[in-house]
Amino acid sequence: DIQLTQSPSFLSASIGDRVTISCRASQGINNYLAWYQQKPGKAPNLLIHSASTLYSGVPSRFRGSGSGTEFTLTISSLQPEDSATYYCQQRNGYPITFGPGTKVEIK
Amino acid sequence: EVQLVESGGALVQPGGSLRLSCAASGFTFSTSWMSWVRQAPGKGLEWVASIRGDEILIHYLASVEGRFTVFRDNARSTVFLQMNSLRAEDTAIYYCAKLLGTVTTFHFWGQGTLVTVSS
Numbered sequence: 001d002i003q004l005t006q007s008p009s010f011l012s013a014s015i016g017d018r019v020t021i022s023c024r025a026s027q028g029i030n031n032y033l034a035w036y037q038q039k040p041g042k043a044p045n046l047l048i049h050s051a052s053t054l055y056s057g058v059p060s061r062f063r064g065s066g067s068g069t070e071f072t073l074t075i076s077s078l079q080p081e082d083s084a085t086y087y088c089q090q091r092n093g094y095p096i097t098f099g100p101g102t103k104v105e106i107k
Numbered sequence: 108e109v110q111l112v113e114s115g116g117a118l119v120q121p122g123g124s125l126r127l128s129c130a131a132s133g134f135t136f137s138t139s140w141m142s143w144v145r146q147a148p149g150k151g152l153e154w155v156a157s158i159r160g161d162e163i164l165i166h167y168l169a170s171v172e173g174r175f176t177v178f179r180d181n182a183r184s185t186v187f188l189q190m191n192s193l194r195a196e197d198t199a200i201y202y203c204a205k206l207l208g209t210v211t212t213f214h215f216w217g218q219g220t221l222v223t224v225s226s
Contacts, residue, residue, distance in 0.1 A: 034212045036152075043202055043216035044152065055214065087152055091211035094166045096142075096154035 002026055002090050004099035012105040019075040021102045023088035028068045032092040035064055035073045037084045038101075044087065048073065080106055109133040109215045111203045116220030119193055123224070127188040129203030129217055136160075137181040140206035142213060143188050145199035145222075155201070157211065158186065171197075193224045 003026040013019050023033065031051035036044035046055045048064035051071060061076045075082055083106045088099040115127040129141070143155040156177040157166045165177060176189040186203060200221050204213035 036213075038152075043219055044213070045216075046207075046212065046214045049207060049210070049212045049214075089152070089212070094157075095168050096157070096211050098152040098154070101151045 001095055002029060002092060002097055004088055004090055004097055006086075006088060006099040006102050008102060009100065010103045010105070012107050013078050014107045015078055015080060017078045019078050019082075019104060021073045021086055021104075023066075023071040023073070023099050025069045025071070025090055025092075027092075029090045029092035031067045032090055033064075033066070033071050034089045034091070035062075036087045036089065037082075038087065039084045047086075075104075078104075078106065082106070109205065111205065111215060111217035113201065113203050113217040113220040116201065116222045118223045118225065120226050121194060121224055123193050124189070124191045125193065125222060127190070127201055127203075127220055127222070129186045129188075131184045131186070131203075131205070134205065134215075136184040140209060140211075141177075141179065141186040142204045142206060142211075143177060143186075144202045144204055144213065144216075145197075146202070146219075147196075147199045150199075153199070156188065157206070190222070193222075195224050198222060198224045 033051045035048040038044040052064045063074045085101045112130045138160045142157040158177045174192045179186040200219040202219045203217040205215040207214040
């Protein structure tokens with residue numbers, strides 16, 4: 001199974017800050033990576049697919065990059081509504097796996 | 108508007124069975140891959156199963172294979188998850204999700220239904 005690790009597991013940042021979350025795969029997964037945002041008590045929302053493609057309706061301050069085993073989600077200017085947990089997910093093969101999540105808190 | 112509405116979650120004893128349903132609308136259900144993803148309380152996301160529109164291709168998480176069965180009724184635009192031999196570690200919110208085309212990326216999610224396995 002392909003394991004995904006995320007770093008950091010928690011971060012606290014101020015409004016307007018640039019925030020970067022990393023996701024590392026245990027083996028190469030091409031660009032078969034997605035990012036989700038989940039707020040408490042809600043289902044996840046798709047942000048990015050295919051490593052860098054912004055999903056329809058997602059604000060342009062979210063950006064995905066990377067390929068192979070190293071991936072990054074960047075929020076260019078943190079907004080209050082970005083307080084959430086972020087998960088990466090690989091689809092290079094079954095079983096589909098998710099990273100453990102990164103909780104983003106607004107200072 | 109795409110809508111996915113899960114139902115069927117409940118408190119069940121270890122070893123028991125439960126069937127979850129997910130009623131879909133707002134898209135062509137019969138040609139859409141569908142999945143179940145779960146989330147244990149306070150934990151991360153875990154993919155459980157996926158089923159293609161024609162039911163010919165089905166995939167399961169290893170820990171549920173042989174105990175869980177995913178199937179669908181395209182006439183009713185509903186996907187099901189039959190869960191047998193339930194264990195405490197199956198306790199979770201179960202989400203139904205629609206895949207983005209044939210790509211295993213989940214772009215629409217239901218609100219989830221809670222399954223609690225406890226005596």
